[in-house]
Amino acid sequence: MSGDETTTTPPVLRVRGVHKSFDGTAVLSGIDLDIASHQVVVAIGASGSGKSTLLKTINLLERVDDGQIFLKGDDITDPRVNVDSVRSRIGVVFQQFNLFPHLSVIDNVTLASRKVHGVARDEAEAEAERWLDRIGLRAKLKDYPDRLSGGQQQRVAIVRAILSKPELLLLDEITSALDPLLVGEVLDLVRDLKTAGATILMTTHEMSFARSAADHVVFLHQGVILEQGAPDAFFGAPTAPETREYLSRLHAG
Numbered sequence: 001m002s003g004d005e006t007t008t009t010p011p012v013l014r015v016r017g018v019h020k021s022f023d024g025t026a027v028l029s030g031i032d033l034d035i036a037s038h039q040v041v042v043a044i045g046a047s048g049s050g051k052s053t054l055l056k057t058i059n060l061l062e063r064v065d066d067g068q069i070f071l072k073g074d075d076i077t078d079p080r081v082n083v084d085s086v087r088s089r090i091g092v093v094f095q096q097f098n099l100f101p102h103l104s105v106i107d108n109v110t111l112a113s114r115k116v117h118g119v120a121r122d123e124a125e126a127e128a129e130r131w132l133d134r135i136g137l138r139a140k141l142k143d144y145p146d147r148l149s150g151g152q153q154q155r156v157a158i159v160r161a162i163l164s165k166p167e168l169l170l171l172d173e174i175t176s177a178l179d180p181l182l183v184g185e186v187l188d189l190v191r192d193l194k195t196a197g198a199t200i201l202m203t204t205h206e207m208s209f210a211r212s213a214a215d216h217v218v219f220l221h222q223g224v225i226l227e228q229g230a231p232d233a234f235f236g237a238p239t240a241p242e243t244r245e246y247l248s249r250l251h252a253g
């Protein structure tokens, strides 16, 4: 019985045959991707290859033209789906502008858990303080975002996303807008989340992070997954010429 359970448990995310065009131009051309529980999948690829669009279709910020996306077996691309309820199951952090500027750190991070998930203020704040303590920002909980460095803001944004206990975390270029000195502290927090068992789909240009922290790497090229694999195999011996060229351009740059 238990053996059957493991084989029948759906992955956290299942993307099947997803297509998306903008104004007649194909941006995603048949994406298939599975992410199992506790896996960290890193999507890489040149600018314009469709990485952000893929994340947006999963968060229902963009509707797919064709194909299906399942969250723990639920078809979230079904037009009858409740968009807010799907979004409440997914945590999202973007490159920048993640925090509400008019709310303090503590209000920023507890707002969703209180308003969307109905957690009592005391309970939400206690948990938020534990996380802020862990990332060294407990002293800043009454501050407004403009008093924080970019790296601190992104760590607060990540804490905000995980306090809602999302089934899936989408991180889109969360370190791209940061001073290089601040990138490490944000990526360290992502490593902590991985250790804590989070299921993550992220895009990044930080290849050393992808190599050391990802369970699986996918390379997008013109809207298709051209190559994918475990990081050691993927980075150690990429096979597609496009992958090699992309990686060598990064090293050259």
Ligand SMILES: Nc1ncnc2c1ncn2[C@@H]1O[C@H](COP(=O)(O)OP(=O)(O)OP(=O)(O)O)[C@@H](O)[C@H]1O
Pocket: 022, 023, 027, 045, 046, 047, 048, 049, 050, 051, 052, 053, 054, 173
């Ligand atoms: N809302 C939109 N309307 C029209 N075109 C769009 C829209 N969103 C994205 N595109 C186009 O789709 C293509 C893929 O964009 P996307 O943002 O997914 O790329 P990306 O891989 O995330 O690139 P980057 O590394 O620069 O973030 C681009 O050519 C972009 O101009």
Ligand SMILES: [Mg+2]
Pocket: 051, 052, 053, 172, 173
């Ligand atoms: Mg992008």
